[in-house]
Amino acid sequence: MDPRELRPVVAQLFARGRRRTVRVAIEQEYVVAAADGGVVPIGEVRRAAAGSLAAPYLSFEPGGQVELSLPPSLEPARDLRVLTADLRRRLGGITLRPIPVDPRLEVPLQLTLPRYVAMQQHFDRIGPAGRRMMRRTASTQLCLDWWPGRAGLEQWRVLNLAGPFLAARFNRSDRLATWLAVDPARTAFDDRLLRDDDAVASYTAFAAGASAFVDGAAGHLSTLFPPVRPRGTYLEVRFLDALPPEAIERAIAVLQELMYDDVRRREALRELPCDEGLWRAAADGVLEQELAA
Template sequence: MSTRDTSNAVDPVIESREQLIAPMAGGAKAPEDWRIGTEHEKLVYKAADHHAPSYDEQGGIRDILLAMQQFGWQPVEEGGQVIAMRGADGTVSLEPAGQLELSGAPLENLHQTCAETGRHLQQVKEIGSRFGVGFLGLGMWPDKTREQLPIMPKGRYAIMLRHMPRVGTLGLDMMLRTCTIQVNLDYGSEADMVKKFRTGLALQPLATALFANSPFTEGRPNGFLSYRSHIWSDTDPHRTGMLPFVFEDGFGYERYVDYMLDVPMYFVYRDGRYIDAAGLSFRDFLDGRLSALPGERPRESDWIDHLSTAFPEVRLKSFLEMRGADGGPWNRICALPAFWVGLLYDQSALDAAWDLVRDWTMEERETLRNTVPRLGLAAPIPGGRTLQDLAGEVLAIARSGLQARARLNAGGDNETGYLEPLNQIVESGKVPAQLLLDQYHGEWQEDVTQVYRYSF
């Protein structure tokens, strides 16, 4: 989630609809300026007993963050507490229960992305060895109840934790117990954004299946392959889902603005603190009728903040965020941006990918999204096939897109090698969660704590 550390007192007040459209319209870039931003979260645990460390215990989350100064990272504070570290590789921040996230820098190619990921993991592993801490690449805590997890001292999280139970039954699980990988990608124009948004939404269930990695809850199989994905189905219907309007004629920046104006607010950031505005209307805020700040109208940074509080399967800000994947190990962190860059950053690949899914009805898209968390690649798709049948075709398109990009490393290799973990999944027909379940019922003898052997 976003990290703020400055006041918005000097921001322009929003006085026109053009200011609401501006972040999205301003995101359009020439293809040579398109970048790749990869974000990944991991679970943090103490090696001695597997408990999730609190913020301020010895060797806890604060100590881990501050220890990153040895690698050149600089602290970001909120209310006197360190909540993130900033450096050349982006921002390392804490999620609500202490999950550690790298929001990577915008990079030109996947070789740089994977090198960035490797540097980050090496750094946290070195710090972790000093504090007796390990890091786990899963989509969800395999053995922790909500009550066993700490809460981090970040203002927006306190507001969200209060609000989540009002709008869904699983929102607290989303905040406290899950981890994801996502990739942020650019577009060249409004029309290009629309096509990428539609293709990304339609194929997001495939990404969810390929990266499904959360089959355990509180020490037992939960009946899902991606329980993390299922959690989003009952988190908050106002700000999640497949966004049917994206596939309607006339969709563009204006329509997304209307959607975001109808997403209830969480907060307003003023003078270094978060003011609770959960459930209130941004439209009222525009009219100076927000009860949390009577008579005040929003500033441009308030709108930027608000754009970060919707959680659909694909999210638009000044770039597109692909949000469907569970957390996982190093090679799958590199594979997710490879999957989406291959599909969306080459025009022929984008056209081919959209052609595969353009005729699906909205009902068929919703059905697929709802069945994938349980069935993975076995989920049925239109035409009497399964998602596994489609997966091979999509990966072939992604591979062709990466080949066409022809971004080579020092050894002369292009970017297609980063798809190999996904090729293996499709060839085997087993997603990561199914492999974990095989081990759970086999060599682990139904002891889920054996998963800690597979930490980073």
């Protein structure tokens, strides 16, 4: 896609907020299973969830995974626990599991909108990882307020630099390895987003290098899956496995310190290396071993 068409839309993604707010929002995905372990149709889950506290925040991933996208909060982990508990009561025998990879090998594509069919066809040209990612993986995505000025540029950089180390610390599956195999041109699990001091230019080049299978610049940008996604007024951390509640609280604490503590953020920027091989080391478990040594 033409970079000239992409750049103004990318610039909007990097607009950043106007105030130094310190909120966090959680997008939590769950693997869904029937009492007998079978696949549950999305419609059945939606009907069972009707009237729950979580219903306004409920959506689905292509394989039927449930996603709860909660609004920003000062106590996001508490909010998630309350809504998840109420949703589980409503679902009865349908289970929600905060696990990063569905152990079932055969999970159908439940969302068959043209976007998802085109995405699957694109990934199939590369290998089997795309189907596995779409249908069988789940994550905890954390969204953090993005500040104006120099601090905001530091926040973007520190999350990308710290990502491999945080994945090595919190992730306990091969989900990250799946993401690395999906389509490197549209996932950017390397250092390509940090090679230029102009973040908009780097992201535009990244977007232009990914093949387009939906129409329009905004649509194309929505099919990119970097480890940290710019969302205008907030940053979306996408590299974490689906985590249990206690691990979510620890991850939020670490990310808040990196994002909202000026001194700690700048210390981290001085200390963290920029190395395109770190994501692979995290996926292979090598980085975890080094951190433990």
